[in-house]
Amino acid sequence: MSRSMLLGVTTLLTGATGFLGSRLLLGLLTTRGRHVTVLGRGTVSELRSRVLVILEDLAGGGIGARARSRLRCVAGDVTRPWLGLAPAVYGRLAREAEAVWHCAGDIALTGERERLFRANVHGTERILQFAESTSPSCRLVHMSTVAVAGGRRTGVVAEEDLTDTSGFETHYDESKYRAETLVRDWARRLDRPVAVLRPGIVASGRAHREGMPGHPLRVLGDMIGTIARNGAPGIPPVVSLRRGGPGLRLRLRVPADAEFNIVPDGYATEAMLRIGHDAAEDLGHGVRTFHVVHPGETPMRLIVEAIEAHHVGLTLECVGDLPDPTPAESFVAGHLPGFLSYCHHRRAYGRRSALAWTDGLPDPAPIDRDYLARAMGFTGAVPHAG
Template structure:
């Protein structure tokens, strides 16, 4: 029995893989790796084997490309993957400012190639597909886990291509492909250690606050007491996927993996500011004008540490139902921690590790 994973050695895949294999005795993992990430992947495997001795000899790396037929796997190696029983598709471009051609090639065409690969596996038990809560786009109201096409508008090519990819997965499910869909929110570092691989999302806000004087001026581009920020720590995401993946009841379901009680914009800003020793001065500004100014004035984004694309999410009209997630995880001991419990840990890690930036592995 074999598990195939895309997206290794990425942020989620590196943490998820040891959990999956701990729960699946006598199963080997094959990780599809782009050649340019081969050296990093080999180092990551060694680190995992040192930390988790049960992994030794159970992880193989295969060069490939999710945008190519047969995932770009050499035919000689492809023949050895007839026994794949599970596919975990995590690979995607996670970038709010992504080029539309790249986003479509990786997020949509890549997902189609993964689906074709799954259909060709005679022993496939399930595809586990990692989507995003932001297939919701700018939907106004509570976006449900079972919903998808709600005539929503999208803020960027990341959202629209992840939506199109999930449409493909759902169509394959309707045709009989066994699958489960997971929709993480904005994934931040580990709630216990703060560990992360890049600083984006709310980390942009932290950097924006850090660069200011003792009184930090913050633009209120939306209703700060009403807009919710869809944050979720990595450890909850991987623990939830690991747990849900082996439940018979999870087959065919979609799970929103995010905080069921997310912080408001005001709570997020004030919590970060307090930890950084700042006092906040709120200034109400229209979103469109603020976004245009930050995005068009040369050097403004670099000066502020806050990209224009991130501002949209501080005026988001969407909240997310987590009914499927909370119901099926009940009694397992897996639950999303409160934002207040880990916010300081994220900032402490950020302060101790200035070597990271906002760039994602593509």
């Protein structure tokens, strides 16, 4: 029997049914061989079966009996007092936790302030209260985002930077900024070991199964696909125009020179595990912050090219202003994924600490048109063919 089992030592993970948390859970259970307690919504059995279905999808099959035996689920909610747990369960978890990975959050990038603050700020406060009752050596890994840099448009954002002087593009950014300030203050006050991870826009190039957690680029691909395949109210589908028709021209209110930091999930997950798990003993007490980003920004032009190559007959034009939108343009404008709120940024992200603590991990490959096409779910036949 392993030492972890004898001592009942566990890693508490929130957000395990989500896009990032599920990937981290798979790594913690398998390559890192940890015992993990997942705290999530729903009943314990619902949560366990949801988590296992997602893990099996990610692993491309079963995760193995040993990894399954290391997984425990507790029904809870990060916004509720005592995380929604019975006091005895809360106390036992606090005694057993060797690490807390806080990945639960609301990622509605253009969502309402109150809702985002409840999940992201208040939820983080509850997690900090919990972490305070764990052993002083218990480390906290807090999932933040590069979006905490808010409205800053240019220059290189350093990993240590955390300021509200440029304001915020969205309530999401502000909620994640507030959460990060709480984490920093808490760690300083208690001298606790904390790793703050700030990913860019994490994407996945693997085939997406219905019901599995998605990512922002997938949302964009699905929205364009809705118009192209089925049309939308008042909008003819592009396929109906394919036989020599004029095609469909759509203006997107996004600057033509917009760029985004898109980071592949495989690289991001491994980097986060190396920092939050493998390096944990050496990071020491206090807060360290890590940009988990791609070394190069992805131009909007490449995203447009990937869409147009797949949906032949569709022409996208990036414009600064959108006078007299057509029904199709209004539909797109109303459904644009939130990451396009960051289209005015020309900033880059320093990676000094992240590189130092992920030594030997190759940089992700450049993001190209094929990768973007896969990430947006353009895996089937080209719609105009046939």
